[in-house]
Amino acid sequence: MAERSTAAVDVAGNSGDEPLTAKADQSTADGVAQNPERDTESDEAQRSGGTGSPEKTASPPELHSGHKLARRYRLEECVTRLDGFSSWRAVDEKLRRAVGVHILPADHARARSVLAAARSSALLGDPRFVQVLDAVEENDLVYVVHEWLPDATELTTLLSAAPLEPHDAYQMVSQIASAMAAAHREGLAHLRLNPNAVLRASTGQWRIRGLAVNAALRGVSSQTPQRTDTESIGALLYAALTQRWPYENDAYGLSGLPKDVGLIAPDQVRAGVHRGLSELAMRALVNDGATASRHESPCTTPEELVKAIGEMPRIRPPEPAFTAPPEYQRTTYQQGTYGRPAPHPGVGQPLTAPLPPLQSRTGKALKWAVSALLIAALGLGSWQLADALMHDDKSNDTNHTQTTDSGGDKAPKKTTSGKPIAIIGARDFDPFSDDHSENPANINKVYDNSTRTYWQTDYYLGAKFGNLKSGVGVIVDLGKVQQVGKATVTFVGDTSVELRAASSENSGTMPTTFDSYTKVATGSGTTVVLKPGQPLKSRYLLVWLTKLPMQENGQWRGRVADIKVTS
Secondary structure (H helix, E strand, O other): OOOOEOOOOOOOOOOOOOOOOOOHHHOOOOOOOOOOOOOOOOOOOOOOOOEEOOOOOOOOOOOOOOOEEOOOEEEEEEEEEEOOEEEEEEEEOOOOEEEEEEEEEOOOOOHHHHHHHHHHHHHHOOOOEOOEEEEEEEOOEEEEEEEEOOOOEEHHHHHHHOOOOHHHHHHHHHHHHHHHHHHHHOOOOOOOOOHHHEEEOOOOOEEEOOOOHHHHHHOEEOOOHHHHHHHHHHHHHHHHHHOEOOOOOOEOOEEOOOOOOOOOOHHHHOOOOOHHHHHHHHHHOOOOOOOOOOOOOOOOOHHHHHHHHHHOOOOOOOOOOOOOOOOOOOOOOOOOOOOOOOOOOOOOOOOOOOOOOOOOHHHHHHHHHHHHHHHHHHHHHHHHHHHHHHHHHHHHHHHHHHHHHOOOOOOOOOOOOOOEEOOOEEEEEOOOOOOOOOOOOOHHHHHOOOOOOOEEOOOEOOOOHHHOOOOEEEEEEEEEEEEEOEEEEEEEEEEEEEEEEEOOOOOOOOOOOHHHEEEEEEEEEEEEEEOOOOOEEEEEEEEEEEEOOEOOOOOEOOEEEEEEEEO
């Protein structure tokens, strides 16, 4: 579980609802003023299909700074007090970290749904979302504890300065769409995905806060949750490209579009907008089928949006600007003049007469001694060089003679033929998990003779599997014990890999323990040739990934596109 939480809480609205706390719009995790809580009531502005239920709310609990929940969470500062619930910045005294807390009376009309949403969100455990750490009903209160991220910045704050660069916007929509697609596969929706709910960490990773919980706190629901979240992602991308909100209403500190104009493409709102991203935003938004490219169908689910992003050419980060070094500044210091006054212009410096040579009897004797030493050194060096050359000639003659005497020996026989060996099956392999499995879907893609398809690992929080394990891999079955010359593995992204082989005695049942496979070769790159140093016979080969690349969506995961084995 991560140790930080959001710097603000995206649950307050400002269309007719005014927070009762004077300091709510200046709450921070590190004492620096952040953006005010301005989650404009945009259920209508986004046309997302979300509906808020106007149920009667209970009175908010009377709490104050210093109050403790469960003898553990000490409330520090109220961020929001609205609709019968309050949100706080707090301190987890047991783990000594900052957290955020939503608090409702246990008899609040939405208390049950908030508890259910929080517990469902906590089960997802996806690091791309701000994590729910606790959800408790205690002493007539219901409270939800979540991460607090003091080093993260809201998208609202980023857009208050300028639109995002194309690469940043591409990373944002890729990571957000991928995260929401994963959430919907688990039956979870956000329904209040807006610039206040999207954060960029100091590492560049994008995080989403309030999954399911923010909607439950406000009583928002939707008949088409996937379409609602997809349109919200389109609105986020539109705002990131243009610094405008894609509807007539102003929201989140952004100006809306002109009245009675309708939804126009981002590249028509602002010059220099990336054309592919502009079309992607229009495909995600509800615009009566008027997509930026009329030949492309609208995206109605996050999964479809992820697929559309994957079909786009990758947008690379801008080249770093070259800063010319400063011109050389000549100083007044010159060799031989340090500590002396600088000469005046036009005044010649007096020349110092050179010292006379050694003319005495002692000086002449010294010169002859130095000359004799130089001559002796040259002679000794020449003799050593000649001796070394003669020794080398003798060695060469001896080697030549030995080679000639052993002329009866023949060159070693070639043990490899380079013929392809058919792979009859493969399975994913994670010996350090309970089921020894690592994402079994699409495992047949590793030997379908196509580099356009691939099998991929689960995602991790670092190149070395988040320090959870030493690696994962794929076991390929050659059908029988055969002579293996080399294996060529094609990856999507620069990957470090080992080739391991089962003993030739294992010709029947595929081994399922890591120690059953011996390392025979290593390498790294996108196309890696793994050639054993010794002759190898085996039926089962393990392609073992040891270091993963970061993919375009900001995740560390391995992707094996093709494996070929030759004899």
